[in-house]
Amino acid sequence: MLEKALVGSKKYYALVFFLAAVFLVGFFFFLKQLKFGLGITGMSRDVSWGFYVAQFTYLVGVAASAVMVVLPYYLHNYKDYGKLTIFGEFLAIGAVTMCLLFIVVDIGQTHRLFNVLLHPTPNSMLFYDMIVLNGYLLLNLICGWTALHAIYKGTKYPDWVKPFIYLSIPWAFSIHTVTAFLYAGLPGRHFWLTAVMAPRFLASAFCSGPALLLLLIYIVKTFTRFDPGEKAIKALAKTITYALLANLFLFGCELFTAFYSGIPSHQFSIKYLFAGLHGHMKLVPWMWTAYALMLIAAVLFVIPKTRNNLGLLPLLCILVVIGTWIDKGMGLIIGGFIPNPLERITEYMPTFPEVMISVGIYAAGFLIITVLYKIAISVMESRGLI
């Protein structure tokens, strides 16, 4: 099947080479970072995690969201998602790969990374994160690949994959829960120290992931004969609607607890993000943009007329993807560090090399997704399915 990745149209080649080139640019900056140290980034003694960890967190959500198509299809036999599941699983493969790369670039002593395996430490949440992320990558490789292979052969997927498919469903929830636990169990970080962290992570994942999937499907649909069908698209739009509302609701719960209780330490980070603290307000415009976009999207998703307008839907998905990305990829991680444990403020913005390294990783991820999607489309074409 892999040979299908090697032959394609000029546009396909152009995209592959473009993504590979961007990846190489990112890699060049990564070499510079290896040489100088993480001081090349905007991180500091006070904001000790930044853009990398935030992207990691966002992408774990994208990866987990594959379950939103896998679950209805395999558990509820929702046939309309038949063609979509493979694309969901392949998106997950690309997303988890990016997650792992973001961890690699965030580590100070890159070549010591395997110390995590050499000295397994079950009291660290990072230990479990390593297990669930790699496990999830493997599960999606197995499930996605065998399902596609079955189409290739013109058969039904073999019975032995069934347990893996079922396992992948709770596993998807676990990756984002464990990722939330990285933050939610730290005693001094009030912004993260909340029981709704994991549910909120899942809610934002289940709206941002399917929105990204829909966008990719729209692109695929424009350039190939593939069409998941109107019913599938509309069903996925409903999933996004519920998850987006849940996400906003859970954020509202956070606001209530922080401001009705009146406990200052619970309010500091939220104030910093939305109003600025002692004149420091670098993230304020970002956060308002994020929540404005999510609110507008929520209204338009709730109204059936706009939600079911297939021409408008990609635009709505863009609002959701950008809104949730700023919320999680900028606000959530960085906001947790401001103010610092001594209630002093150091602000953070990613530097140019930091952004380039991140863009490089995104290029690598989308390269994987492009190739996998290409194989899937070609296999489906060869079988006359599309």
Next chain:
Amino acid sequence: MGVLSKGEVKAYAVKPSEKGLTAGRWAMVIDTRVCRKHEPCEECIHACHHLHNVPQIPYKKHEIKWIWKDEFEHAFPDTAHEYANEVLKDREFLLLCNHCEHPPCVRVCPTKATFKREDGIVMMDMHRCIGCRFCMAACPYGSRSFNWRDPRPFIKNPNPSYPTRMKGVVEKCTFCTERLAEGKLPACVEACKHGAIIVGDLADPHSEINKILREYFTLRRKVHLGTGPSVFYII
């Protein structure tokens, strides 16, 4: 012989010296009244940072510090209030790793590079640390520093008898384990001519430090978080 079966020996990486100082749980009391009397004084900070090759990096974001001073409202943010008296307001407080009884940094470290010794000291293995900085996110006291770049060019007068660090690892106060092993008191204790810093065994009810704690009113930082700091402040 204890739990060891026949033929087994208890292995030590370094043979503990006969004259080494030991304790069931090391703790420190800082008499901030004494510090106040001699302000501005940074003898302890200089001694520690010189001895342990802590670099002096001018760029604040990359700063590395094991022991430093800060105001009451930053040292004790949840205890400070706007009606506190002047004495409290301008007194400076020595801050360092608290060698917590239940250290969150140890809990989160994925490689056991940060670990708690039997005597209560929270130690670092800088050769094992992968630089993930999870411990920095977990420490509620901001006690930890990361080497954002090669620290060596910023060590003005290196001390050859203590290792320097490389970029990409975390470091912090070690309670001078290397000195305790040789029977010496921590560098900050020795450096303070006015006797503002006292260390001792918290586990021994008859120890000097326990007597002091019984006698004076002391504070610990953020006790409500359940970390159990081993550094006490006489106010």
